[in-house]
Amino acid sequence: MEVITGTASNLVAGVVGYVFQKIRRNFSYVCRYRRIVSGFEKKVETLKDKRDRVLLDVDAARKNDENIYPEVNSWLAKADKMIDLELKEVKGLEDEAKNKCFIGLCPNFKARYKLSKKAEEDAGAVDELLQQGGFDKVSYGDVPQPVVVVPPKDIDDFDSRKLVFNKIVEAVKDPNLNIIGVYGMPGVGKTTLVKEVIRQVKEDKLFDSVVMAVVNHTPDIKKIQDQIADTLGLKFKEQSMSGRASRLCQRLKKEMKIFVVLDDIWAKLDLMEVGIPFGDEHQGCTMLLTSRDLNVLSKDMDAKMSYSIGVLEKKLGSSSRRLQGTVLKVLTCYL
Structure with missing residues (x-):
């Protein structure tokens, strides 16, 4: 009986306490x-x-x-x-x-x-x-996309190079070819051709990302790194060249399949110094290189296949004078 009475008393006390706190809180809202x-x-x-x-x-x-x-x-x-x-x-x-x-x-x-x-x-x-x-x-910021506009004056020239263009595109699709070369004399349209290849590659969605950099006869490693990094939206925090190369290499490896175009190579370029992984370092990386010299591509850069871009010749017809674009030579060199 005492236990029941004690339990009831505790219950009543709890209810009273709760009601009191509720009233007190509501009263405080007013005051x-x-x-x-x-x-x-x-x-x-x-x-x-x-x-x-x-x-x-x-x-x-x-x-x-x-x-x-x-x-x-x-x-x-x-x-x-x-x-x-x-x-x-x-x-x-x-x-x-x-x-x-x-x-x-x-x-x-x-x-x-x-x-x-x-x-x-x-x-x-x-x-x-x-x-x-x-x-x-x-x-x-949006990741800027590489501009691959072909100048209007070069379109007719490009049509005459459809054969070599098709072969380059097929080579780019080949998973066994990770370095492809394009060579020819100055002004024959190597850059125009590779830009059209870039356009086709993007249209066919062959790669997750596409980057391009111009090398020139006096390569500036920092500028090459910056060109690639800008396209990827990468900001370098490192000051040293090796630190930047390591950062760029890590970023490129995040792309399962990436297409790297290096234009106007005059001599051997150390890809690891730039920070471009290739071969066993990154089997999803395919590179397209342009140069004036086949030896630079095949020997110095170890291109597995190189294509020659010939000179366009102007010919005069017997009945009228007109410009006819002719490819003098399309040479495929298997190495």
Whole structure:
């Protein structure tokens, strides 16, 4: 009997305590409504400041032609709603709470309660938004695609080289050929041809990424690295050439299949010094090289197959004078 009485007493005490706390809390909403509303308004001001800082970063990013992260746009929309709509609703309840009942003799306890409860709930939502708004970055840049526009004046010349073009494209598709060469005299259209190959490769979606760099007769390793990195959206933090090469190599290996075009090679170029993995280092990397000298491609760069681009000759017909593009030589060299 004593056990039952004790249990009942504890239960009653618990219920009474809960009811008392509930009444006390509701009563505090009425008595402390000014303090609760003031706290909410201060937090909204802090949210405004944070929103304005994020908007400054967003505006700067858009001027740099960068894309805004979706979560940043979502956060800004939520912040705007809290600042504009929720604050307006609280202000409306605050005006209502100032009005008195019973011919102005009694405070409007119901309005004060609703105001305090709304302000407290929204203050919690503001705290959450403030925590979510700590963005390290608000935007990202598009990875630039290599420009492979063929000059209009060279289109007719290209048509006459359709045979060699087709053979190069087929070689690029061959998984057993990782280094392919194109050689010929200056001005015969090697660069135009490889740009058209790039266009075809992208159209056929043969590779995950395509990059191109111009080497020249005095190779600048840093510039070659920068050309490739720009296409991939890679930013170097390393200062040393070897550090940059390592970073570029790691980035290229992330592409399952990548097509690397190196234009205008005059002498042996150390691919590992640049940071281009090939062969066993990256079996998904296929390279297309252009040079004036077949020996540079076959001996120095170890091209497995090289194609010659011949000179276009102007001929005069017996009945009329007209320009006829003729390929003097299309030589496939198997090594």
